[in-house]
Amino acid sequence: MIDAKKYITTIIILLGIIMVGVSIINVFLLNLTHLFEVSVNIIVVLIVTAIIFSTIITYKVIIGTDINSKIMNINFKIVNFIFPMMIKIASLVGISKDEIRKVYVKLNNKYIHSQKYNLKNEDILILIPHCVQKSSCKLKVTTDIKNCKQCGLCNIGDLVRLKENKNVNIFVATGGTLARKMILENKPKAVIAVACERDLTTGVQDVSKIPVLGVFNKRPNGPCVDTCIDVEEVENAISFFTV
C-alpha cells in the first residue's frame, strides 16, 4: 500500500527548502545585475512549477487515474531528477525511504503498463533475489535454478515450474552486480525484477534502455531472509509483456 501523504509531505519540505534557498540567494543577488537576478528567479520558478506538476501527476497515478503515457514519461524524468533530494529529505525528517521508493517503482510500472511490447516469452528475463530461497536449503540455485528439488519450502520451486511452463529465463541473483551481469549476458528485451523497494529502485535506475517491471517481494520474516514472491504477479507481468 502506497502512502501518498508521506510522498507529498516530502515534496512540500523540498519546496520549502527551495523557497528558503531562493530568498537567501536573492539577498546576495541584490548587488549583481538585474538581468542575472531575473534569470535566476525564472529558473527557480520553472523548477518549482515542474515539481508541482510532477506531484499532481504522481498523486493521480497513485490513486489510479489513467494518465497519458507522454505525460507519465515527462513526470518520470522530473521524479528521477528530484529523487535523490527526496530520499535525503525523507531520511532527515524520519519518513521511511521505502515509502518514496514505493512511489518511484509504482510510477515506473505504470509508465511501462502504458506501452505495448508484444514480446516472446524467451525475450523476458526474470530476476529473483537470493533471499527467496529457504535459508536452510543448501542447493546452489544461484548457479542454475533447476538445481532446486521443488520441495515446496520456498517459492523457488514455483519459479522452476514457471520457467518450464512459460519458457522464460529466470535467474536467482545474489546482488545488483550479478543481476547486471545477467542482463548483459542474456540481452533481454524486458526484465521482470522481484526485489525489495531499495533494490528495485536502483535496478530501474541502472537499466534505463529496456523496460523493467518491478514486483515487490514479501518479507514475513523481516528483510533479506526467507522472503516470498506472489508468483501470480510475476505471471501477470509475463502476460503483459507477451500480449
Ligand code: SF4
Ligand atoms: S523449493 Fe527448492 S530452493 Fe526452496 S527449499 Fe525446496 S529445494 Fe530448496
